Amino acid sequence: MLLSKLLIPITKDLPADAKIKSHQLMLRTGMIRQSSAGIYSWLPLGFKVMKKIEQIVREEQNKIGAQEMLMPTIQSADIWKESGRYDDYGEEMLRIKDRQGREMLYGPTNEELITEIFRSSVKSYKSLPQMLYHIQWKFRDEVRPRFGVMRCREFFMKDAYSFDTDENSAKKSYNKMFFAYLNTFKRLDLQAIPMAADTGPIGGDLSHEFVILAETGESKIYADKKIFEVNLKNFKFDDKSLEKMRKDFSSFYAVTDDKYKKDEFDKNVNKSNQIITKGIEVGHIFYFGDKYSKPLNCFVDTKEGKKDLVKMGSYGIGVSRLVGAIIEAKYNNEIMKWPKAVSPFDVVIIPSISKNNNENMVKASKIYDELKKQNVDALLDDVDENMSIKFKKHDLIGVPFQIILGSKSKENKFEFKEVNQEAKILSLEEIKRKLKK
Amino acid sequence: MLLSKLLIPITKDLPADAKIKSHQLMLRTGMIRQSSAGIYSWLPLGFKVMKKIEQIVREEQNKIGAQEMLMPTIQSADIWKESGRYDDYGEEMLRIKDRQGREMLYGPTNEELITEIFRSSVKSYKSLPQMLYHIQWKFRDEVRPRFGVMRCREFFMKDAYSFDTDENSAKKSYNKMFFAYLNTFKRLDLQAIPMAADTGPIGGDLSHEFVILAETGESKIYADKKIFEVNLKNFKFDDKSLEKMRKDFSSFYAVTDDKYKKDEFDKNVNKSNQIITKGIEVGHIFYFGDKYSKPLNCFVDTKEGKKDLVKMGSYGIGVSRLVGAIIEAKYNNEIMKWPKAVSPFDVVIIPSISKNNNENMVKASKIYDELKKQNVDALLDDVDENMSIKFKKHDLIGVPFQIILGSKSKENKFEFKEVNQEAKILSLEEIKRKLKK
Numbered sequence: 001m002l003l004s005k006l007l008i009p010i011t012k013d014l015p016a017d018a019k020i021k022s023h024q025l026m027l028r029t030g031m032i033r034q035s036s037a038g039i040y041s042w043l044p045l046g047f048k049v050m051k052k053i054e055q056i057v058r059e060e061q062n063k064i065g066a067q068e069m070l071m072p073t074i075q076s077a078d079i080w081k082e083s084g085r086y087d088d089y090g091e092e093m094l095r096i097k098d099r100q101g102r103e104m105l106y107g108p109t110n111e112e113l114i115t116e117i118f119r120s121s122v123k124s125y126k127s128l129p130q131m132l133y134h135i136q137w138k139f140r141d142e143v144r145p146r147f148g149v150m151r152c153r154e155f156f157m158k159d160a161y162s163f164d165t166d167e168n169s170a171k172k173s174y175n176k177m178f179f180a181y182l183n184t185f186k187r188l189d190l191q192a193i194p195m196a197a198d199t200g201p202i203g204g205d206l207s208h209e210f211v212i213l214a215e216t217g218e219s220k221i222y223a224d225k226k227i228f229e230v231n232l233k234n235f236k237f238d239d240k241s242l243e244k245m246r247k248d249f250s251s252f253y254a255v256t257d258d259k260y261k262k263d264e265f266d267k268n269v270n271k272s273n274q275i276i277t278k279g280i281e282v283g284h285i286f287y288f289g290d291k292y293s294k295p296l297n298c299f300v301d302t303k304e305g306k307k308d309l310v311k312m313g314s315y316g317i318g319v320s321r322l323v324g325a326i327i328e329a330k331y332n333n334e335i336m337k338w339p340k341a342v343s344p345f346d347v348v349i350i351p352s353i354s355k356n357n358n359e360n361m362v363k364a365s366k367i368y369d370e371l372k373k374q375n376v377d378a379l380l381d382d383v384d385e386n387m388s389i390k391f392k393k394h395d396l397i398g399v400p401f402q403i404i405l406g407s408k409s410k411e412n413k414f415e416f417k418e419v420n421q422e423a424k425i426l427s428l429e430e431i432k433r434k435l436k437k
Numbered sequence: 438m439l440l441s442k443l444l445i446p447i448t449k450d451l452p453a454d455a456k457i458k459s460h461q462l463m464l465r466t467g468m469i470r471q472s473s474a475g476i477y478s479w480l481p482l483g484f485k486v487m488k489k490i491e492q493i494v495r496e497e498q499n500k501i502g503a504q505e506m507l508m509p510t511i512q513s514a515d516i517w518k519e520s521g522r523y524d525d526y527g528e529e530m531l532r533i534k535d536r537q538g539r540e541m542l543y544g545p546t547n548e549e550l551i552t553e554i555f556r557s558s559v560k561s562y563k564s565l566p567q568m569l570y571h572i573q574w575k576f577r578d579e580v581r582p583r584f585g586v587m588r589c590r591e592f593f594m595k596d597a598y599s600f601d602t603d604e605n606s607a608k609k610s611y612n613k614m615f616f617a618y619l620n621t622f623k624r625l626d627l628q629a630i631p632m633a634a635d636t637g638p639i640g641g642d643l644s645h646e647f648v649i650l651a652e653t654g655e656s657k658i659y660a661d662k663k664i665f666e667v668n669l670k671n672f673k674f675d676d677k678s679l680e681k682m683r684k685d686f687s688s689f690y691a692v693t694d695d696k697y698k699k700d701e702f703d704k705n706v707n708k709s710n711q712i713i714t715k716g717i718e719v720g721h722i723f724y725f726g727d728k729y730s731k732p733l734n735c736f737v738d739t740k741e742g743k744k745d746l747v748k749m750g751s752y753g754i755g756v757s758r759l760v761g762a763i764i765e766a767k768y769n770n771e772i773m774k775w776p777k778a779v780s781p782f783d784v785v786i787i788p789s790i791s792k793n794n795n796e797n798m799v800k801a802s803k804i805y806d807e808l809k810k811q812n813v814d815a816l817l818d819d820v821d822e823n824m825s826i827k828f829k830k831h832d833l834i835g836v837p838f839q840i841i842l843g844s845k846s847k848e849n850k851f852e853f854k855e856v857n858q859e860a861k862i863l864s865l866e867e868i869k870r871k872l873k874k
Binding site: 007030033036039040041042043065067068070072073075076091092094096098099100106117120121126130132137139143153154 | 506535569
């Protein structure tokens with residue numbers, strides 16, 4: 001992609017409400033544009049990042065055997081009345097009347113709808129366990145939307161639902177999701193801590209939230225450093241190993257400020273292992289048994305020839321929120337560096353361009369074409385600006401690798417830089433190898 | 438995927454309003470499930486097909502240089518008041534008041550929002566031409582939603598927008614989209630005819646709709662058979678060649694019933710070349726100059742140092758509608774055959790299973806594992822039903838290739854069948870080669 005052709009409107013004057021760094025960066029690099037309070041359009045740069053995150057989330061869901069489907073954004077109020085949450089939900093639910101006067105709503109979550117689908121589709125224990133998920137836009141009419149995509153009204157979320165015949169089996173499904181979540185965040189190059197959590201309005205008796213560390217996070221975190229020594233690679237994808245995994249993670253102290261008690265922290269964690277930092281919630285999982293299957297009459301035939309309420313869990317990851325969360329974690333000292341797996345481009349080529357000399361631009365175009373052939377997705381900065389302005393701009397855009405064609409590049413050797421590291425002078429072949437790694 | 442684990446609720450009793458065959462088939466094979474009038478959930482089988490169509494649409498948009506982005510579903514009423522369409526649109530627009538009492542709406546189309554984004558992002562002719570697209574859910578509050586996904590309320594659509602400095606350049610963008618559309622439908626194995634069309638509520642002075650042939654289509658079509666001789670492969674991706682392409686297609690008579698005049702048809706088309714059939718609209722493209730840029734004050738700096746209204750076009754493909762349209766075209770004599778490019782699975786393995794003999798099931802599982810290793814996405818019918826029931830079911834599910842393990846398969850040779858063709862007895866190696874083709 002040529003930078004001059006990319007729709008990437010750099011905002012210089014930030015709105016007063018852009019208070020956190022992810023919100024600022026996303027506006028400054030034209031990743032998003034607000035269309036109304038808490039509602040954003042995703043411009044090409046932001047869209048690419050979000051799509052890559054979505055794909056990683058999807059792959060990890062598929063790996064544990066969850067099936068993808070898609071529920072609509074607009075739901076009937078009826079099933080919410082059946083579950084009893086229609087009145088509970090309050091003003092955060094966007095309520096709509098259609099032209100026939102029917103009560104509809106923009107789904108803030110999907111426990112009711114998936115239960116309704118399940119009860120009419122699956123009748124027997126033979127089809128269980130079952131995990132279903134979708135990645136869809138949701139809406140919560142926040143009274144004061146803020147922090148850009150971190151607390152917006154229309155947001156993109158993966159929500160999954162598990163269905164089992166009994167609690168024991170349901171907890172195995174829960175553990176699988178626990179595993180998928182940790183693998184997802186690892187692939188996003190984020191340090192995520194699973195924390196025992198309250199179940200809140202979703203309900204239930206077992207719940208974890210996944211919090212990533214970021215100094216600018218919304219909630220304070222108190223944790224035992226040793227939790228980072230639990231190595232995901234030591235666990236296999238079988239029920240016993242996954243149960244051990246959850247126990248291992250749960251054995252270390254890790255709480256957010258609402259659960260923090262100083263004496264407990266000091267009693268359980270050695271001073272030298274105490275981490276006090278901030279974090280951002282990026283996922284939340286729940287086991288809630290028959291909380292929804294009961295009011296919605298969702299039964300399955302059991303092996304013993306009886307009927308029983310299906311046991312359910314639900315599992316959410318904020319996909320659009322993760323874009324902001326990654327920035328909060330990776331944007332430091334005015335320099336952004338996207339994790340390779342979700343960077344909008346694999347590499348940026350930055351030639352020094354002057355009116356009398358287009359030699360660097362010609363070289364840059366050749367490199368660009370060559371990389372394209374190798375399926376390397378490069379951004380070529382063909383804009384006529386001086387190099388210091390360009391570097392500042394790319395500090396924000398955050399592509400993790402740069403090929404610089406300026407004073408230091410010679411003949412067939414070019415300046416190659418991984419962001420936050422020393423530049424090296426390398427041949428194109430060497431650069432290709434570095435990028436492929 | 439094991440069929441016993443796939444969420445594929447086969448509906449036997451069709452609702453009375455399922456009148457057309459795509460609606461019937463999608464319910465009978467559990468591709469979709471209605472959640473309220475004109476609003477559907479996409480279950481795994483239907484979802485997979487829709488995603489494959491979406492990806493083909495995306496690739497063809499990217500090929501002509503359009504950039505993907507994403508606009509939200511909920512828009513502010515303000516920009517629709519600016520353009521003057523807020524009152525025009527009538528009850529089909531789903532109007533919403535948020536908790537602060539602001540007038541919002543669920544976007545039925547996006548000319549206003551994209552113009553608003555463009556005017557604040559692009560200032561100079563240097564960044565033009567520009568093509569932007571997104572694939573997003575839209576809502577039209579149809580008074581009488583019907584025909585399943587063919588005329589539903591919440592639907593999935595690709596809409597693209599082009600921005601040029603002058604009409605001449607804008608028509609080049611129009612031709613590129615024209616080309617992308619024909620390539621898209623070709624990859625979907627559909628015969629699409631571009632037809633000069635009225636511009637309707639979108640407005641403008643140049644418009645084509647793309648209609649695919651299907652005997653059960655909604656509109657009658659009168660066309661010159663010779664239009665099918667225009668070969669897309671004869672045109673290159675340059676302005677001159679694409680202009681010739683559009684002219685060549687436009688030189689043949691092809692209209693829907695609202696424009697049909699018998700004497701014109703007879704005058705322009707030899708009796709022997711006259712096709713009278715039915716069709717389904719799957720795409721519509723428009724050039725409308727400054728219809729939106731004018732009320733929304735969307736100017737760019739011209740080369741000559743002036744300011745001029747940007748010239749725009751818009752280009753829609755109904756992605757969810759295409760799922761139904763493909764069924765209308767490919768489901769005949771009670772047998773469905775998905776085009777290979779969008780089939781939910783590459784192949785289905787159908788073993789004959791009996792209680793005393795699991796030999797076929799063991800063989801089937803081996804074949805399944807072997808195909809999986811080769812990245813062939815197979816469906817294994819592990820359900821304990823007799824073969825005639827299985828065959829009837831797969832006639833509807835429509836996977837185009839079948840490996841049958843019954844009386845005719847011997848040792849290492851299996852019955853291999855392409856739907857609607859004779860079965861052959863082949864080795865697994867030969868089958869793999871056939872599937873890879």
